[in-house]
Amino acid sequence: MSQSVVDNAKADVPPQRTAPPGGGIKGHPWLTLLTVAVGVMMVALDGTIVAIANPVIQEKLHAAPSEIQWVTSGYLLALAVFLITAGKIGDRFGHKTAFLVGAVGFAATSAAIGFAGDIRTVIAFRVLQGLFGALLQPAALGLLRGAFPAERLNMAIGIWGGVIGASTAAGPIVGGLLVEHVSWESVFFINVPVGLIALVLGLLVLKDVRAENAAKSFDLLGIALLSVAMFALVFGIIKAPEWGWGDPSTLLFLGGAVVLMVLFALWQGKAREPLIPLGLFRSLPLSAGTLLMVLMAFAFFGAIFFVTFYLQNVHGMSPVSAGVHLLPMTGMMIVGSPVAGIAIGKLGPRIPIVAGMLITTAAMFGMSTLDTGSGTGVMSLWFVLMGLGISPVMVGATEVIVGNAPLELSGVAGGLQQSAMQVGGSLGTAVLGALMAAKVSDVLPGNWAEAGLPPVEGPQAEGLRQAAQLGIAPPAPPGTPQQVVDAMAGAVHDSFVSGMSLAFAVASVVAFGAALLGLLTRRGTTDAGPAVHI
Structure with missing residues (x-):
C-alpha cells in the first residue's frame, strides 16, 4: 500500500x-x-x-x-x-x-x-x-x-x-x-x-x-486481534449494566479490548497485507465520519431503546400499537433518506449532516420533556423531527466513510461504517441504560413515599426497582383498592419517566457534539468506481 x-x-x-x-x-x-x-x-x-x-x-x-x-x-x-x-x-x-x-x-x-x-x-x-x-x-x-x-x-x-x-x-x-x-x-x-x-x-x-x-x-493475525478486541469491547459493554461499570470483570474486558486494539494497530503498521491499512485514517473526513457514526448511534439507538418501554409499559399500548405510534419517526426516515441523498449530491455531506444532527439534538431535548400524560400529538412531533434529523446523517456519514476510502478497501470501509454503528448503539444503550437505572433508583423511594404507599424492603424492594427501570408497575395482591393500584403505577411510571428524561438529555448533548464533528466531513475523494468483473 x-x-x-x-x-x-x-x-x-x-x-x-x-x-x-x-x-x-x-x-x-x-x-x-x-x-x-x-x-x-x-x-x-x-x-x-x-x-x-x-x-x-x-x-x-x-x-x-x-x-x-x-x-x-x-x-x-x-x-x-x-x-x-x-x-x-x-x-x-x-x-x-x-x-x-x-x-x-x-x-x-x-x-x-x-x-x-x-x-x-x-x-x-x-x-x-x-x-x-x-x-x-x-x-x-x-x-x-x-x-x-x-x-x-x-x-x-x-x-x-x-x-x-x-x-x-x-x-x-x-x-x-x-x-x-x-x-x-x-x-x-x-x-x-x-x-x-x-x-x-x-x-x-x-x-x-x-x-x-x-x-x-x-492478514490472519490482524483478523484474530481485531475480532477478539471487538468481542471484548462489545461483550464488556453488554454485561456492564449487569456487572457494574467498576466491577473487575467489566474492567478486564474493556481494558483488554483497549490493549488488543493497540496491538492490532501496531501490527497493521508492520503487516505486508494489513486488514485495515493505517493510511486509511490519514483521511480526516473518513476518521471524522467514523466517529460521527459512533456518536450518532450512541445518541439515537441508546435513547430510542427506552421509547418502546415508554409506549408499552407507561401508556399501556400493545406491541402493534407501539409500532404504529413510531411510524412518524420511521416514516420520515423512509421519505427523508432518498431526499437526503439528493441534497448531499448537490450540497455535499457537510451541511446536511450538521443540519441533521442539530435537528436530532432538538428532537432529543424535546423528548426529554415527555411525561406520563404526554399525548400522541406531542410525541409525534418529536418522532417526526427525529426521523427528519437522522436521515441525512445516516446517508451522509456512509458516503463520507465509503467515499473517502480507497476503492480496493470499499468492503472494509463498509464494514467499518457498520461496526461503528453497532459499537455506538451498544455503548449508548449500556451507558444511557446505566444512567437511567441510577436515576430511577434514586427517585423511586421518594415517589413511592409521596404517593402514600408503605415502604418496601428486602428482595421485594430489589424486584420493584428492577421493574421500575422498565416502567412496569408491580402486581397488586387480590383485593387491593383501585386507588392504591393507581398510586403504585403512578410512582413507578413517574420514576421511569425521570430516568428516561435524563437519558434523552444526555443523548441530546452527544448529538450536539456529533453536529460539531460533522463540520470536519466532506465529499469522498475517490470518484471513480472499482473495476467490475463478470
Missing part, C-alpha cells in the same frame, strides 16, 4: 462505468439496488421483529432472563465482531459472492431457529445468523458503489437507507401480528422466502465487484 492510499486511489483503478446500454438486467444500477435492498431488508427487519417475539420465546421455551437476553446480544455480538472481516472477504472474493453467501446463510439459519426446540439452540443459530448478516451489509455497499456512477451514488445510498428505515418500522408491526396470530417461529420463517428472492435476483442481476489491486491474502 502506498503512503497516501486515498489520494492515489484514482490512479489505481479504471474509470467508473455507467449504466449498461439497452435493456440488459445484468449489472443494471437500479436492479442492483433492488437486489441488495431485498437482502439487507432481512437484517434490518430482524433487528426489531425479534424484540417483539422475545417475551413469547421466553415463555414457550422456558428460558431464563439471562438466556433470552442472548437471543439479541449473541446476534449483535457476532455482527459487530465479523463486520470488518466480512468486508475484507468481499474485497478479496467479490462482493457478489459475499452477498449471495450471506443471503442464503441468513435465510437458512432463520429456518433453523424456527425449528429449534430449546433456547440454547436458538442462541447458537442466532450467532450464526449474525455472522451471515455481517457478510450482507458491507457487500451491499460495495455492490452499490460498483453499479452507480459517482453523481448518483448518494441517491442510491439514500434509497437503500429508506429501505432499512421501512424495514425497521415494519418490524414491530409485522412481529406483533405474527406473534399474536401465528407463532413466534413465524418471525424467523419469514426470512426464508425473502432470502430466496434475494438469491434469485442476485444470480440474475448482480455483477461481481472487486478492485483490480485488492489484497490477495488475508
Whole structure:
C-alpha cells in the first residue's frame, strides 16, 4: 500500500462505468439496488421483529432472563465482531459472492431457529445468523458503489437507507401480528422466502465487484486481534449494566479490548497485507465520519431503546400499537433518506449532516420533556423531527466513510461504517441504560413515599426497582383498592419517566457534539468506481 492510499486511489483503478446500454438486467444500477435492498431488508427487519417475539420465546421455551437476553446480544455480538472481516472477504472474493453467501446463510439459519426446540439452540443459530448478516451489509455497499456512477451514488445510498428505515418500522408491526396470530417461529420463517428472492435476483442481476489491486491474502493475525478486541469491547459493554461499570470483570474486558486494539494497530503498521491499512485514517473526513457514526448511534439507538418501554409499559399500548405510534419517526426516515441523498449530491455531506444532527439534538431535548400524560400529538412531533434529523446523517456519514476510502478497501470501509454503528448503539444503550437505572433508583423511594404507599424492603424492594427501570408497575395482591393500584403505577411510571428524561438529555448533548464533528466531513475523494468483473 502506498503512503497516501486515498489520494492515489484514482490512479489505481479504471474509470467508473455507467449504466449498461439497452435493456440488459445484468449489472443494471437500479436492479442492483433492488437486489441488495431485498437482502439487507432481512437484517434490518430482524433487528426489531425479534424484540417483539422475545417475551413469547421466553415463555414457550422456558428460558431464563439471562438466556433470552442472548437471543439479541449473541446476534449483535457476532455482527459487530465479523463486520470488518466480512468486508475484507468481499474485497478479496467479490462482493457478489459475499452477498449471495450471506443471503442464503441468513435465510437458512432463520429456518433453523424456527425449528429449534430449546433456547440454547436458538442462541447458537442466532450467532450464526449474525455472522451471515455481517457478510450482507458491507457487500451491499460495495455492490452499490460498483453499479452507480459517482453523481448518483448518494441517491442510491439514500434509497437503500429508506429501505432499512421501512424495514425497521415494519418490524414491530409485522412481529406483533405474527406473534399474536401465528407463532413466534413465524418471525424467523419469514426470512426464508425473502432470502430466496434475494438469491434469485442476485444470480440474475448482480455483477461481481472487486478492485483490480485488492489484497490477495488475508492478514490472519490482524483478523484474530481485531475480532477478539471487538468481542471484548462489545461483550464488556453488554454485561456492564449487569456487572457494574467498576466491577473487575467489566474492567478486564474493556481494558483488554483497549490493549488488543493497540496491538492490532501496531501490527497493521508492520503487516505486508494489513486488514485495515493505517493510511486509511490519514483521511480526516473518513476518521471524522467514523466517529460521527459512533456518536450518532450512541445518541439515537441508546435513547430510542427506552421509547418502546415508554409506549408499552407507561401508556399501556400493545406491541402493534407501539409500532404504529413510531411510524412518524420511521416514516420520515423512509421519505427523508432518498431526499437526503439528493441534497448531499448537490450540497455535499457537510451541511446536511450538521443540519441533521442539530435537528436530532432538538428532537432529543424535546423528548426529554415527555411525561406520563404526554399525548400522541406531542410525541409525534418529536418522532417526526427525529426521523427528519437522522436521515441525512445516516446517508451522509456512509458516503463520507465509503467515499473517502480507497476503492480496493470499499468492503472494509463498509464494514467499518457498520461496526461503528453497532459499537455506538451498544455503548449508548449500556451507558444511557446505566444512567437511567441510577436515576430511577434514586427517585423511586421518594415517589413511592409521596404517593402514600408503605415502604418496601428486602428482595421485594430489589424486584420493584428492577421493574421500575422498565416502567412496569408491580402486581397488586387480590383485593387491593383501585386507588392504591393507581398510586403504585403512578410512582413507578413517574420514576421511569425521570430516568428516561435524563437519558434523552444526555443523548441530546452527544448529538450536539456529533453536529460539531460533522463540520470536519466532506465529499469522498475517490470518484471513480472499482473495476467490475463478470
